[in-house]
Amino acid sequence: MEIRLTLNGKKLAADVAADELLIDFLRAHGCLSVKRGCESSNCGLCTVLMDEKPVLSCSVLAARANGKSVYTLEGLQAEAEDFVGFIADQGAEQCGFCNPGFVMNTIALLRENPDPTDDEIRAFLAGNLCRCSGYEGQLRGIRAYLDSRKEARNG
């Protein structure tokens, strides 16, 4: 069947199989930041934004993306650059495999809640698993970014 969607801001039409998953569709269309992890809807590696909401692309049929806007990290580089340096500064990534999903969900968090508390950050990112870091580095990185933004705002 044919689907039409907007992928990273560009309109796209494509044929998909009835059981094709969005993660496979996106990777076949060059979005290799979308990682395959647990395949049981638990790890958050495959997070993309569909109509602005973070979802697990391993658990969405490509057919369900028909008529929707989908963003992967490839389309949100500039927005991600604002804060990923702060996360790197904390040594929060080791293997880095979880990072694209982590960054995508952080973008969703900061769009929904521009000034989250540490507990709100933890709660929002609870669906992103990292088996290297223990999460504290990511939290410190996001906190450092938010603090620097606040300082810049306050002059």
Added chain:
Amino acid sequence: MLSIKNYVRAQSLDEAYALCQKKSSAVLGGMLWLKMQRGGVDTAIDLSDLGLDKIEETESEYRLGAMVTLRELEKHPGLDALTQGAMAESVRHIVGVQFRNLATVGGSVFGRFGFSDVLTMLLSLEARVALHGAGIMSLEDFAASGIRRDILTHVIIPKTPRKCVYLSQRNISTDFPVLTCALSRSDEGVLCAVGARPGRAVCLRGDVAKLADGLVFGSNTRASADYRREICRVLIRRGLERLEG
């Protein structure tokens, strides 16, 4: 891995209902649990075009469309006020935001999963379900029924004033619960729903602490029946204390 031969976006409830009468068809909710199944589905029926993605409010009730997501339940101010935060508490441990943006009320309720936080919470609110074929019935009756070939369109929550508490026990955050426990107190007394026993949630009315001793608990990889029985006593005691407070 799940394979699907045909994908149909139903254009009416009648169409969805007719399609779902075949054993080899499946209605798609968030698809999170369905995806974990092995084998094949001849026709996957998507209800996304039927306007079932809204939470409607009347003077006496909230009507949750089957395609409303768990994240929408979590963030809805009216449900938050009605349940004093218990609704959000009941879903916030379920995997992550991305998962809850996909998981639907209809999928969670129709599946009547033993581990369901949502089913436990809704039972404590004396919710009803609207089915396209079987009509409206109490969620408690539906949960105990074997209804399979029907389309759940709405879950209806009465706006009965009640104090609500939701508690669950997990071995680790975001995991399936070891036990779920939702209590509510209205003019008619205390109602307690206990789920993840690991069987389907059931309701207790009256002296719930005493009645809970008669519940049947089972063992699985997460916990033993004895452990669940002890946890149940603790959660009910804590819940009753919070209802009193």
